Amino acid sequence: MTQSPATPLPPPKERRxxxxxxxxxxxxxAERVGVTRExxxxxxSGRTNPRGRKRExxxxxxxxxxxxxPPPTEVTAPQFHEAPPGDPEPAPAPELEPAEAAAAPLTPAQAFxxxxxxxxxxxxxQAYxxxxxxxxxxxxxxRAFQLAWQRWPEVAVDRDPAGWVRAxxxxxALSPWHRFRPRYRNPEAPPADASDRALLAALLRLPPPQRRTLVLYDGVGLDLPETAAETEASTPAAAGRLMNAREAIAAHLPDLSDPTELHRRLTELAATERLRAAKPPVVRTGSERxxxxxxxAAIAFTVALIGTTALTLRTAPTHYEPPIAPGAEIQGVPERVAQGPLSAAEVQLREKLRGEMTSGPVRLVPLPH
Known part of the structure; x- marks a missing residue:
C-alpha cells in the first residue's frame, strides 16, 4: 500500500x-480551516506545517x-501589517484606476x-x-508619525513602514521621562467597566518590556521572531517575557489564563475607549512646524556660538604677559614704635622755633656767611 503524496503548499511568506x-x-x-489562531x-512563520485533512x-x-x-497594477502601495482583530476598519486609501496608475503615482503626502x-x-x-x-x-x-514624515524618504522605502511607526x-509611550511632566503626574479616570479596570491595572503592573511583548504578541498578533526583533531582544528572551507576562496576568485574573481569551479581552479593552487620532494633514503640519x-533654534545657537567666539578673539590678549611674581618678605626694616615724650633737647629746639619770626620777608632773605 503506497501513501499518497502530501498536498503541495506555497512557502510560508506566500501563505501570509x-x-x-x-x-x-x-x-x-483559522475559523475557516477549523484551527486556532496560534x-x-x-x-x-514556517515553524510547523499542516497535516492530513487540515493540510488539504x-x-x-x-x-x-x-x-x-486581482491582477497586479503599476502602482506599488506600502506594505502594512494587519490591524488587531476587533478594531474598526481603517479609512480606505485613495483608489486609482489601472489606466491612471502609471500616469498618476502616489505623492509623498498621499502615501503618508x-x-x-x-x-x-x-x-x-495599542498605546493606551x-x-x-x-x-x-x-x-x-x-509624535511617531511626525518623525515618520520628517524621515519620509527613509520610511517610504522601509520593508515594514507600519512596524517602523509602531516601534x-x-x-x-514607554519613555520614563513622562512621569516628570506636570500633565501626566496625576492618573486619568479608569475605564467604566470593572473587568476592564482590572485588566488595565494588571497590565500596568507589568514591567514595560513584558507589557510591550504581551501587546505585540497577544494584542497585535505578531509571531515570536517578529516580536523579538521589534523589542530588540533575542527570541528566547522574548518568549520568557511573554510567559512571565501571561503568568502575572493569570495570577490576578485567572479567567485570562487562556491566550485566546486574553487576546479577545485585550481587543475589547482597546476598542471600548473610542480613542480618536488626529487628521493626517494636522500631523503633517505639526511635523513641519x-x-x-x-x-x-539650531541656527540661533550657531549664531550665538559664532558671536561668543568672535568676542573672545576680540578681547583676548595679543601677546604673552608674564604673571606677577608673588611678594617677597623684606628684611632689615625697623619696627614701628609709638610716639613718646620729647627729650630735653627736643623741647629746647621746639621753644627756639616757636620764638623766632615765622612770617615776613626776613625769612626769605638768605643770611650772609
Missing part, C-alpha cells in the same frame, strides 16, 4: 501574503485566494496619509494598553 491579499485576519482564516501563525483544507483555501487575487489612515486608529488603542493614558496614547502616535510610538522650530 495570500491571506492578506484576501483581506483575512489570522483569526478568520496554529495559523505557526504555519505562516488549508491548501484549498489558499488556492481559492490565489484565484481571487494612506499609512496614517491604516495604522493610526489601531496604534492609539501600554500607558493607561488616553492623551499620552494620542500624543505618542502623533517609534511604543518607544515614546516642529522641524522649522528646531531648525531655527
Amino acid at each position: 501574503r495570500l491571506r492578506e491579499a484576501g483581506s483575512l485576519t489570522q483569526a478568520q482564516l 496554529t495559523v501563525r505557526a504555519w505562516e 483544507a488549508y491548501a484549498k483555501l489558499l488556492s481559492t485566494l490565489t484565484q481571487e487575487e 496619509d494612506a499609512l496614517y489612515a491604516f495604522c493610526a486608529p489601531a496604534l492609539v488603542r 494598553l501600554l500607558t493607561g493614558r488616553r492623551e499620552l496614547a494620542r500624543e505618542s502616535v502623533e 517609534t510610538a511604543y518607544e515614546y 516642529r522641524a522649522r522650530f528646531w531648525t531655527r
